[in-house]
Amino acid sequence: MTRQIKLLLWVGAAVLALSFLIYRRVEPIGAAEAAERSTADQKAPALGVDILIATPHRLVERFSTVGTIQADEQVEIRSEISGIIEEIHFAEGSRVQRGQLLVQIEDDTLVAERDRAIHRVELARLREARQQDLLAQGLTSQDDYDLAFSQLNVLQAEQRLADAELAKTVIEAPFSGVIGLRAVSRGARVSPETPIASLQKLDPVKIEFTVPEAYAARMGVGESVRFRVRAIEEDYEGRIYAIEPTVDRETRSLRARARCANPGGRLLPGAFADVEIAVRQIEDAITVPALAVIPELGSKKVFVLEDGKATSRLVETGIRTENEVQIVSGVEAGDRVIVSAIQQLASGREVVERAAP
16 A cells, blocks of 8 residues: 555544534534524513403494484475565574464455455355245245355355465464574565575484394384484484385485484584494303404414413404404403404414403
């Protein structure tokens, strides 16, 4: 064996020996580091979380929609005949009673026509009486008496017509309410087309709103509704008294009306209202905050605290309100549902309930 070959063999052996020593040196170090990391993980402090104890309670499913405040009764005051306004007997914006005189139309011509009709009736009545006496004595014919009787009836009808026309010169309030701003003055000529003022009954008021067809079967007469007008920071409650029996073909919705007491007159017709309707009520529902429910592909889950650790539960949800979600299955009464630090949780992680503030 030559000297060069021996030298190569010695070099190879030295390299192998050095590699073996390096491997033995590195392997214990890596194992020690892994052991240290495992120990550090085991010693990590438990995650502080907030807990909600699942408790059955009454849950009301509500549907939100919009509506409009309307007067309970509303009418435009107009004259039934043409004429000159003689007197106005109401103050703008005042409260009036049913039957109260509002406007007087000049009636001189109609009074004269009524008086003429009265005199004609009196004359026809005398004529009819004489004809009746003559008929009883056989001194006149039945036809003459029938003619006198018919003329009396015609003139009496004309008198009633004159009385009716004269009555139209007096405009009275058809119901009690608040009268608005007048559009005419004393001495103005009016006709049936001339608006004089509006009259509205404001206690109670009506709330008209629409409901999608899908909720129509859950809503009935007598049920309560809650609403709020945007000018008043106060909730009001009314009751449904009428529902349109047909669904609108274009909007696929149903119109309904509710009534609400308005003793102070704060609710004004035409105001926009945010309406909430209770469409379903569950007596023993379990709910959790919406943020506690974690959506997954094809399912949902929550975390509960069991034996000091977070445990995931697949759940089925039901009614969803603004802040809560009903749990139909997966959580039982008394379970301790974790409602904070949701993104940091994993099944099996140690957690501890934080003290209430």
